[in-house]
Amino acid sequence: MAVYEQSYKRYIGPLTPEWSRFLIIPRHAYRGVFKSKIFTAFFVVCFVPLLVEAILIYLHHNMNALGIMKVDMRELIPIDASFFQTFVNIQGGFAFFVALLVGPPLVSRDLRNNALPLYLCRPFSRTEYVLGKMSVLLILLSMITWIPQLLLFLFQAYLEGFTWFTQNLWIASAIVIGSVVWILLLALISQAISALVKWRVIASAAILGVFFIPSVFAEFLNFVFMTHWGHLISLAALMKNISAGLFGTFVRASGTIRFEDFDGNAREFIVMEPPLWMCWGMLFLVCAICLALLSRKVKAYEVVR
């Protein structure tokens, strides 16, 4: 079908492998995403905490630099699990805002413009479509979460020595698992909402709502019933517990409440966090609901019964 020939001809050249076709979606999506200068600037800002983290690691191993800056080694934060956990949480926050900016239009725009039949009439399944759309977020969020964190862990291991590396290898797995679970959750929720709501602004508001409204309600429940079991319905709190569990900083007895009973006796009440297995269970439940929603909505045409 050459331009000069102006006739219809079939394509007889080589084809790309089927397994790799879902990656076409993120490749084309990034063109649009990075066209926005504001987003590009924000994405660059996402790397600032990582730079700070790298500098802190570097300073720990450079006495000359500390000397020049007149900083005592003891004034620096120790490089341990808590150090990495803090930065994983910070990057998780940035990941949330990136998902909020990039996620809502991914599926909703296709639904609004009836583009799904165009994808699905090709050798491209619904699973590949969802995987492709999720990859847009997963790749982008990986670039600001677990990939640089893992590189910084390796940087620390390089400076500290092999013994430190072998003793703290579990931190690397905590970084990867914690970050991947978080970005997977973000990608699934934003895709599910994007498939439900056709308008970008409403979809963005809905994502914010899903994260913040249950958190407010959870705090209300915690306050009224003097417990922390309300955290089971707060996605942020769930992730905080799971992250703490992975980094070995999770404590079930998370606080005490002191009060006087009707007889005037001082009483102490230990507030317990829900067990970790329950937090994981809730997370799986949320993911399953998102997948069910995607399976229901991502169709070439809705069947009107």
Added chain:
Amino acid sequence: MALPASLQEELLQDQTLNDPAVIDLLGLSVSFGRRPILKNLRGDLRGKAIGLLGPNGAGKTTLIHTLLGFYEPSAGSARIFGYDIHDQAKQIKSLVGYMPERDSFIAKMSAVHFVRLMGELSGLPPEAALERAHEALFYVGLGEARYRKLETYSLGMKQLAKLAQAIVQGPKLLFLDEPTNGLDPPARLRMIKLIREIRDSGQAHIVLSSHLLLDVEECCDEILILREGQIAVYCNLEEERKSNRKFLMLETRGDLTKFVAALKSLGCEYALTGDHRLKIVLQGGVEVRDLYQLAAQERIQLRRLSYKRDSLEDIFLKAMENSNGGV
């Protein structure tokens, strides 16, 4: 000894290429909930360009969607080039192109970017997809507008862009769902010309769904008429026309008495519709040439002779009247 998988696939491909059946309907039924939409469709569709006709709600679009794997059959199945629509959907989708009825595009993309993306999703490498996107857009007549955003296109241009995305990978079977919907007369003519060109290239079969009889008449060699989810008629358009009785309208001068007697002796039915006007139904074996000879013999002037065959409209109306037709 078992053949290697690649060889088996090649053999199957050869087999399917040699098999003339484009679409094999094997008792295909589709229901939405309890509402049956397609009922036990059976038949081999073998035409180069198959027109899918029927009144609104007859099941034309549902049939196309089911063949594309968008809907699950409630009973029966179908094969496209020998591939089962349920078990071998991916093989089928790599052979077909689809132009949907409704506005369908990916927002915030230029036409060339959109068609390229569609090409890549069909399995073309990025460079080939880009090259063919340019070619397809030139082919449909959007060459000059190919860098414009799709949102800025007129309805006619959007229809052409939809056609471009359907042909970018050079499919072997092209499903066109109401391709002339909403087009003005020049745009419609352009679309019809393109469809005929693709048909005549011999590189692709076409299934054209439309409620516009003229579009189907101009593009298709076979028609499948659906009525209430059932096949009312499936026929070769030319053969169907030929098989029907031929009508002739004659305008004459001279004494008609002997002429009509001679017509009667040939076995032709006739009716006088005016002073010098005759309506004749030609019987088998009697050609127009015979009428000229008869007129010369009886010294009758033939001032006008119009040869009227069954139009698609006649076939369609007959199919609508009689639902007991079949393949």
